[in-house]
Amino acid sequence: MPISYDTPEVLDRREGPHGEVVLRRHGRLLQIIANGCFLMDTSDGRSERLLVDAALAALDDRPAPSVLIGGLGVGFSLAHAAENPRWGRITVVEREAAIIDWHRDGPLSALSARALADARAKILETDLVTYVNETSDTYDALCLDIDNGPGWTVTEGNDGLYSPAGLASCARALRPGGVLAVWSAQPSPEFESSLWNAGFQQVRTEEIPVARGVPDVVHLGVRPG
Template sequence: MYDAPVVLDRREGPYGEVVLRRQGDLLQIIANGCFLMDTSDGRSERLLVDAAYGALDGRPEPAVLIGGLGVGFSLAHAAANPAWGRISVVEREPAVVAWHRDGGPLSALSRAALADPRAEIVEADLVTYVNETFDTFDALCLDIDNGPGWTVTEDNGGLYTPAGLAACARVLRPGGVLAVWSAEPSAEFEGTLRNAGFRHVRTEEVPVARGVPDAVHLAVRPG
């Protein structure tokens, strides 16, 4: 038998309803009724960060931009690697940021990372951020949706189009790496990445207990 989920917090944010709930030992984030992630594993998020770092071929103190704070797995894993330089996380939901701050329900996962002087949280919409920022990074790790074909909000869909990927490339330094998490591999998205001018496009898969594997799509901005 599974424990019934218990709602810990429910807020109306700028993009709709965001819910944090507990089910047994797990914490879960739900956005507009769509399950986003929970604290059960984190293998995919760790692979997202590690694969991006590995594709940089030993570039010293690379700066990474992580799209989506979520339960904090990607941030915590990046901060655990002393080889990363600056670690910036863009999160658009004030509720999610609050759950990580000041002893919030998710702070146990991110407290050490947020105390790291390399780390910062930027409260902004990632789509807007990559179009408007003047900052640049060596790696961009996207984990804001369930994949290019399964977005949390309709507005996010533009991020995976040629124009959206051009904006992602704009914030990457020459030879920088784009890593995109997805709930399933997508050959179509690989083609979109190539058509957008990225090189060395490949997909790494993460087996799951049931169904198709999770995937991390990797691509390199030409030097």
């Protein structure tokens, strides 16, 4: 079905503690807009699936690994993780109550209803940066997809996740040999260096092939065992 280029239809608009968040329909796509900046839509999902798959592959044959997904978004990462029986506990951290509502009983439920019904899955309504700084829980994988990645944060404060202190918190939230996977709208050699400097090993970047333009990527690093 061809994509419509008509004027987008606003389905819901909320003002929250972090500013305005909007869900709109544009042709067959659903789009999330935060403080006037486009965040994501339902057009593809390849990079979100790679985020989850690359983390799992890096864990080798670890039984029933647990995963923390940072950012619910349109639900691609959650849905993809729940489709794989290898994952154990699946925890999603999302700070926007509106986005959680849109998944539980709104237009985005078509993408995530099956995953949310999975006994392994749980959503925490909290800020990701605060959570990794304060949690005593540990995970085998952190799959983080907030804003547009390390090089371009939309919301003030999210860049703290990619700072030395933020990466140290991510390492503490990982079990030995655990994997940090970070989605980015563009490659960031600077962030690769930050991962090495934070003590992560096996640092690498996987790209999503695109017909033109700059590819989305997933940055990966392993906490030493």
